[in-house]
Amino acid sequence: MFQTQQDKLNQDIQRWGDEFGRTRSALIPILQEIQAKYFHVSEHAMQVVANMLDIHPVEVYGVVSFYSFLDHRPKGKFIIRLCRTLSCAMQNKDRVARQLENDLGISFGETTPDGRFTLEWANCIGMCDQGPAMLVNDHVFTRVTPDKVHDILDGCRRAFGVFATEKRQEYLV
Amino acid sequence: MHNTKTGPLTFGSARINAGLQHAVKKHRSEIIAEISASGMKGRGGAGFPTGVKWNLAAAAKDEHKYVVCNADEGEPGTFKDRVILTEYADLVFEGMSIAALAIGAKHGIIYLRGEYSYLRPLLEAILQRRRNEGLLGENILSREGFTFDIEIRMGSGAYVCGEETALIESLEGHRGEPRNRPPYPVDTGYLGHPTVVNNVETLAWVACILAKGAHWFKSIGTDKSTGLKLFSVSGDCEHPGVYEFPMGISVADLLKEVGGEDAKAVQIGGASGHCVPASEFARTIAYEDIPTGGSIIVFGPDRDMVDVSRNFLEFFVEESCGQCTPCRVGSAKLLEGVEKLSKGACSMQYLRELRGLGETMQLASKCGLGQSAPNAFLSIVAHFKDELMGRIAAAPGEKE
Numbered sequence: 001m002f003q004t005q006q007d008k009l010n011q012d013i014q015r016w017g018d019e020f021g022r023t024r025s026a027l028i029p030i031l032q033e034i035q036a037k038y039f040h041v042s043e044h045a046m047q048v049v050a051n052m053l054d055i056h057p058v059e060v061y062g063v064v065s066f067y068s069f070l071d072h073r074p075k076g077k078f079i080i081r082l083c084r085t086l087s088c089a090m091q092n093k094d095r096v097a098r099q100l101e102n103d104l105g106i107s108f109g110e111t112t113p114d115g116r117f118t119l120e121w122a123n124c125i126g127m128c129d130q131g132p133a134m135l136v137n138d139h140v141f142t143r144v145t146p147d148k149v150h151d152i153l154d155g156c157r158r159a160f161g162v163f164a165t166e167k168r169q170e171y172l173v
Numbered sequence: 174m175h176n177t178k179t180g181p182l183t184f185g186s187a188r189i190n191a192g193l194q195h196a197v198k199k200h201r202s203e204i205i206a207e208i209s210a211s212g213m214k215g216r217g218g219a220g221f222p223t224g225v226k227w228n229l230a231a232a233a234k235d236e237h238k239y240v241v242c243n244a245d246e247g248e249p250g251t252f253k254d255r256v257i258l259t260e261y262a263d264l265v266f267e268g269m270s271i272a273a274l275a276i277g278a279k280h281g282i283i284y285l286r287g288e289y290s291y292l293r294p295l296l297e298a299i300l301q302r303r304r305n306e307g308l309l310g311e312n313i314l315s316r317e318g319f320t321f322d323i324e325i326r327m328g329s330g331a332y333v334c335g336e337e338t339a340l341i342e343s344l345e346g347h348r349g350e351p352r353n354r355p356p357y358p359v360d361t362g363y364l365g366h367p368t369v370v371n372n373v374e375t376l377a378w379v380a381c382i383l384a385k386g387a388h389w390f391k392s393i394g395t396d397k398s399t400g401l402k403l404f405s406v407s408g409d410c411e412h413p414g415v416y417e418f419p420m421g422i423s424v425a426d427l428l429k430e431v432g433g434e435d436a437k438a439v440q441i442g443g444a445s446g447h448c449v450p451a452s453e454f455a456r457t458i459a460y461e462d463i464p465t466g467g468s469i470i471v472f473g474p475d476r477d478m479v480d481v482s483r484n485f486l487e488f489f490v491e492e493s494c495g496q497c498t499p500c501r502v503g504s505a506k507l508l509e510g511v512e513k514l515s516k517g518a519c520s521m522q523y524l525r526e527l528r529g530l531g532e533t534m535q536l537a538s539k540c541g542l543g544q545s546a547p548n549a550f551l552s553i554v555a556h557f558k559d560e561l562m563g564r565i566a567a568a569p570g571e572k573e
Contacts, residue, residue, distance in 0.1 A: 025364065027346030032327060053346075066348040066494075067329035069287045085249040086444070086484045087407040087470055123332060123488055125288045126252040128407035128470070129414050138290045 006044065012037065013048050022053055027063060031070050039115075040074045068120075076111045076118035078156045080104075081135040082144075084121045087128035096132045099146035103153055117156070179414040179431070183401055184261040184377055190308065192383030196271045197316040204275040205231060208379060211387035212399035217243060217335075217372035218442060218466030219541070220398075223379065226369055229359040230276040233367035238278035240269050240321075241363065241370045243340060245286045247332040248443035249488060250468035253403040254373040256415045258285075258292050261377055262299050266323060268376030270313065271383055272369055273321040281323035282363070284340055287330045296325055332492040336540050337370040339494065350496045351540035374403055374467070394420035398459035402467060406431045408440075409473030424463075425454040433471040438478065438556070443468035444485040445545035448478070450556040478557040479515045479564070482550050486511055489546040500543025503534040507550055517564030524561070528554060 016033045020026035030049055034041050041064050050057040064070045082088075082097055101107055104117050111118040127133030130142035141152060196204050209224025230238060242265060246254040257265060269281045285293060300323055303309045313319045331349045333339045338352035341363050362368025371379075378400065382390050390400045398420035404427070407413045411432025418427060424441070428434055438450045441458065442465040449456065449463065456462050472481065486508040495501045510527040513519040531547030538544045554561065 024346040025344060028329060028343065029326065032329060062348055063346065067287075067331050069328075069330035084484075085488060086440075086481060087250055089480075089484050090408060090470075090476070122288065122330075123491060124247060124249040124251070126246055126255045126286075128250050128252055128405065131407070135288065140291060 009034075009038065009042075009045055010048055013045065013052060017052050024053060024055065027053060027055075027060065028067075031060075031064060035070050039077060040071050043072065046072070074111070074115065076116050078116060078136055079118045079120060081120045081122035081125070082108075083123070083125045083127065083131065083133045085124035085128075087124075088131035088133055091131035093132040095146050096134070096144050096149060099149040100153075103149055117153075179406075179412050179416055182261075182403070182415070182417045183381060184257065184264055187261070187264060187381050188384060189263045190267055192380040193267045193270055193308065194314065195383050196274055197314045197319065201231060201275050201277065204271060204383070207387050208275075208382060211382045211390040212394075212397075213375070213378060213382060213390065214398065214460055215372055216374035216378065216402065216466065218248070218445075218464065220460040220464050223371065223375055226359055226371075227272065227275050229357070230278075230367045230369045233360055235367050237280070237364075237366045238276055239363045239366060239368040240272045240276070240278045240281045241337075241340065241344070241368055242269055242281070242283040242323075242373060242376055243335065243337065243370050244283050244289070244373050245328050245335040245340060246289075246373070247286060247335050247492075248445065248466055248468050249485070250405060250407055250440065250443045250470045251466060252405045252407075253415050253467050255289060255292070257373050257377055257403070258289070258296065262296055263303070264377040264380045265373055266300065266303055266309075268371070268379035269323060270308065270321055271379055272371065272376065274313075274316075274319055276367070276369055278369070279320050279322075281321060282344065283323060283325050284328060284334070284344065285325055286328040286334075288328075290327060293325060293327070300325070331494075332488075333494045333540070333542050336542060339540070340370060341368065348494070350494045351542070353539070372466075395457070395459050395461070397461045402458075404458075404465075404467045404469050406433075406469045406471070408469075408471035409433060409436065409476065410471040418458075421457050421459045423455055423457050424449055427458065427469065428454065428471065431469075431471070433473075435474055436471045437474050437476065438472045440470040440472065440481070440549065441465050441468070442548075443470070444488050445542070445548060448481070448549055448552040448556065452556075478553045478560050479511060482553045483508065483511045483515060485549045486546075489542070493542065493546070497537075497539040497543060499534045499537040500539070500546060503530055503538075503543070504546050506530060507534075507547060511550065514561050514564070519561070521562070524554065 016030045020029045034045050046060040047057050050060045064072050108119050127142050132144050133142045205227045213223040214220040309322050311320045328334050334343045334349040336351045339349040343349040358368040394400050401417050402420050404416045438448050440448050441463050489504040490508050493500045493504050531551045534547045535544050
């Protein structure tokens with residue numbers, strides 16, 4: 001990581017410490033901010049957070065590895081989470097899954113080499129009456145068909161075309 | 174995204190803040206007495222009497238107490254809380270305020286599951302509006318000393334955090350591993366202080382009970398299960414969506430309402446619930462018969478019950494927190510067994526051992542997750558043995 005980038009991360013963590021407090025119960029809100037902005041919680045970030053909250057870094061690692069929305073490996077800027085739980089499974093989620101894999105050229109659990117997309121399974125996302133359902137970052141898509149997959153991915157790619165460095169989710173709506 | 178609602182909900186016609194206005198005129202003990210008299214039991218599924226819970230928290234001597242709204246709705250097949258939070262969030266916040274007044278809490282936390290983060294801006298806006306209207310903050314509705322505010326905390330994708338002690342662990346910045354109980358959260362909860370953890374739906378009903386009176390609520394449902402309940406219906410039926418029925422409705426009547434009469438089985442209570450076969454559709458949905466948090470998944474005549482069982486076990490293998498052995502290892506072993514069953518390679522002896530393992534998990538797991546993980550498998554084994562034994566493995570490529 002470039003020094004400047006590391007400085008930026010350090011500053012951000014201190015700022016979030018000011019916002020949420022420097023107590024143990026602020027740990028998850030801080031990690032959530034890091035994940036949202038940097039797409040993962042790096043080892044360096046874990047160490048900085050541990051120092052700030054005066055806890056052992058392995059405590060931070062324990063938390064990061066426990067929650068499925070936190071990750072220590074870099075994730076794509078768009079995280080696609082397809083629901084695999086029963087109600088969605090009964091509504092042909094397998095075909096949507098295959099189409100996602102085909103269009104992205106990766107399997108579930110992987111990130112595209114350009115760092116744009118991560119493909120993951122989700123457990124029940126509470127859209128059981130409108131499956132198959134999936135989340136793309138914070139946006140929910142329901143009644144997804146293999147045919148719609150292409151349009152949804154295209155929406156994400158367009159967001160890169162206009163703002164190459166920013167995560168512009170509003171383009172997904 | 175659309176909220177599918179089928180039929181009118183009581184929440185839709187409720188007068189917002191009528192319950193809170195009644196509550197501020199009452200003594201703390203009168204509020205709890207009203208909730209106790211209504212017979213209200215927790216709508217998250219466990220069915221603990223709400224009045225008893227509040228009474229314990231009210232009796233605890235501590236300057237800091239907390240009211241936590243459990244909006245970590247993760248049970249497969251449940252989505253009623255999403256609808257309540259999208260359309261009737263005021264009722265939920267009102268219920269939290271009433272709870273705070275009753276137990277003497279100043280802090281409220283709504284623990285919203287990460288998967289629902291798109292609801293957060295809406296909820297923040299409603300909270301801000303309530304602050305501006307004097308419904309949150311100091312001396313609420315001119316009641317001297319009634320100070321209360323609510324903050325939103327996000328979950329990070331862990332089903333087990335719906336368990337109240339795991340939820341508190343998560344709020345405190347730890348892995349979401351359930352605690353031993355006792356002590357219960359009403360005594361030693363968030364940061365060691367007395368904490369009431371209530372389900373979203375419970376809190377919305379609390380607001381309605383205070384507005385309409387305990388008598389109204391108690392007149393609906395059965396003796397042991399009073400009032401109305403929301404159901405999240407999905408699966409092989411004509412009209413999936415959120416429904417409101419009185420407690421004590423029979424499975425057959427429910428299926429008629431949702432257009433699922435030809436079902437061969439219904440999963441009641443999600444992955445941790447029970448699979449009820451057609452021969453038992455006369456049974457009722459109530460705490461004394463089949464308890465549920467409201468998840469109803471309908472299985473049509475062609476549904477393969479082994480697939481159902483495998484899907485649920487995959488869920489538990491993924492979501493087990495890994496803290497205790499019966500749940501961590503047991504779920505994985507049951508899944509192995511179901512995979513054998515699905516290939517038609519399971520002897521009767523092996524099936525018997527799997528059942529024994531399931532029963533051990535029910536007894537020996539630390540929290541509700543592990544105790545209920547084998548439920549669906551065991552009820553499928555009990556009712557659909559014909560489908561399990563002597564299966565012929567699907568030809569490669571024919572089926573996934």
